[in-house]
Amino acid sequence: MRAFALITLLLAGCAGQQSAMHVAGDQAATLISLFRLMMWVCGIAYLLVILFLGWGLIRRRSAADTSEQPYHKLMAGWVGFILLGLILLVVASFLADRSLGQRQQVPLQVRVTGHQWWWRIEYQAGNGRWIETANELHLPAGVPVLLELRAADVIHSFWVPNLAGKMDMIPGKINRMTVTGRTNGWFRGQCAEFCGTQHANMALAVKVEQVGEFDRWLAGQARPVSPGEGVAAGRKVFESASCAVCHQVRGTEARGRVGPDLTHVASRRTIAAGTAPMTHGSLRGWIIQPQAIKPGTSMPPSDLSPQDAEAVASYLETLR
Amino acid sequence: MSLPSMRLGSGWIIGMTLLAGCSAEQRTLVAAQPTSPPTGPDDPRIAAIKGNFYQISQGGRYFTWYGCTSCHGEPKTGWPPRLPFVTYYARIGHKGYDRKIAAEQRWQISAYLNSLTVTDAAKRHRQAVDQKGEPTAGQWQGPL
Numbered sequence: 001m002r003a004f005a006l007i008t009l010l011l012a013g014c015a016g017q018q019s020a021m022h023v024a025g026d027q028a029a030t031l032i033s034l035f036r037l038m039m040w041v042c043g044i045a046y047l048l049v050i051l052f053l054g055w056g057l058i059r060r061r062s063a064a065d066t067s068e069q070p071y072h073k074l075m076a077g078w079v080g081f082i083l084l085g086l087i088l089l090v091v092a093s094f095l096a097d098r099s100l101g102q103r104q105q106v107p108l109q110v111r112v113t114g115h116q117w118w119w120r121i122e123y124q125a126g127n128g129r130w131i132e133t134a135n136e137l138h139l140p141a142g143v144p145v146l147l148e149l150r151a152a153d154v155i156h157s158f159w160v161p162n163l164a165g166k167m168d169m170i171p172g173k174i175n176r177m178t179v180t181g182r183t184n185g186w187f188r189g190q191c192a193e194f195c196g197t198q199h200a201n202m203a204l205a206v207k208v209e210q211v212g213e214f215d216r217w218l219a220g221q222a223r224p225v226s227p228g229e230g231v232a233a234g235r236k237v238f239e240s241a242s243c244a245v246c247h248q249v250r251g252t253e254a255r256g257r258v259g260p261d262l263t264h265v266a267s268r269r270t271i272a273a274g275t276a277p278m279t280h281g282s283l284r285g286w287i288i289q290p291q292a293i294k295p296g297t298s299m300p301p302s303d304l305s306p307q308d309a310e311a312v313a314s315y316l317e318t319l320r
Numbered sequence: 321m322s323l324p325s326m327r328l329g330s331g332w333i334i335g336m337t338l339l340a341g342c343s344a345e346q347r348t349l350v351a352a353q354p355t356s357p358p359t360g361p362d363d364p365r366i367a368a369i370k371g372n373f374y375q376i377s378q379g380g381r382y383f384t385w386y387g388c389t390s391c392h393g394e395p396k397t398g399w400p401p402r403l404p405f406v407t408y409y410a411r412i413g414h415k416g417y418d419r420k421i422a423a424e425q426r427w428q429i430s431a432y433l434n435s436l437t438v439t440d441a442a443k444r445h446r447q448a449v450d451q452k453g454e455p456t457a458g459q460w461q462g463p464l
């Protein structure tokens with residue numbers, strides 16, 4: 001009983017972070033109003049059915065009464081209600097779908113690519129350049145953003161319920177959807193198509209923020225690194241060991257494009273797509289044996305000495 | 321028992337037996353993959369990894385990711401030459417890769433190289449297409 005109360009409390013704590021009921025964007029608002037309409041129509045129909053059933057159970061038919069007449073009107077009314085209700089739902093869902101599918105001229109385009117098991121995110125920066133980051137999507141409030149959804153290996157699905165419905169990411173195909181964030185705050189997205197062993201640890205942090213704040217963030221992401229003091233040792237290990245083969249740190253010798261871009265890795269809230277919080281300890285643990293934190297992940301373990309791993313973790317922590 | 325229901329019963333048993341055959345491939349998810357080099361040509365882990373399709377396809381992925389294609393090109397008939405598993409394992413250490421590729425990945429890449437010498441291009445087509453959409457070391461054009 002106590003455990004139940006605790007779980008309920010804990011779950012209540014999550015409320016809103018990843019929920020289609022807590023609308024934070026225009027597309028989710030369209031969907032929730034469609035959902036409400038369906039709830040009303042179906043709820044009323046359900047109530048009527050139960051009422052008729054109850055009435056039929058309670059009422060006794062008198063022996064003299066053999067005519068079916070009185071019910072014909074009632075039946076006609078019932079059929080009419082169903083017909084109208086269904087037509088209403090069809091028209092409403094058609095209109096909602098059409099408004100979701102509309103392509104307007106958008107000022108900002110973002111590519112989101114699903115990998116096993118993380119998200120590559122690229123912002124269009126004009127003149128054909130793209131600013132790359134990973135596992136964290138920032139959106140300016142009130143601005144429609146066109147998302148280009150792609151997949152590098154298997155089918156994934158992009159789903160941030162507070163902002164919009166699901167859309168699959170399919171290898172060999174580009175799916176497009178527009179999202180407009182309205183409410184500032186952090187929201188949680190999750191891959192919604194089973195994509196392998198670590199599918200559950202493929203989360204996406206989404207932040208909707210004021211336009212000015214967003215512009216500052218994007219400018220920060222576009223910068224190459226300025227590593228802090230006293231981390232030259234870590235940087236050297238990073239560039240001479242395996243890391244640089246797979247990871248990019250713009251402005252240094254590390255130019256790998258296989259794994260997440262680490263140029264501003266420490267500015268993120270979590271590592272490995274929401275698997276562990278961004279702390280010195282989890283960074284060091286991840287560097288030594290990622291398989292212990294996210295079993296099955298395609299980042300291999302490194303055979304760095306504890307000192308080297310410590311130095312690399314300190315270096316990565318300065319990449320803000 | 322009547323005749324039709326007996327037939328149904330034996331059909332069911334045959335079906336289940338066939339399905340049981342499908343679950344043959346084991347996959348270990350913890351860090352329990354080989355973490356030391358092969359001890360010799362008779363290392364029992366060699367036969368196990370050579371016959372494991374998951375390990376082979378991971379090897380293909382890492383072959384692309386580590387940029388082996390930048391010098392060796394797309395795997396084609398005639399490359400790699402047919403060599404013993406332990407030789408593949410040792411040769412992958414060239415060009416400084418011994419410091420860059422962990423043992424587990426070297427095992428997987430060796431299994432992949434071995435598979436290239438025993439399958440033809442038609443059979444590999446599916447995996448080759450998959451690998452084309454993956455990043456290659458410093459290159460990422462986006463998925464196909």
Ligand SMILES: [Cu+2]
Nearest residue numbers: 156191195202
């Ligand atoms: Cu996924």
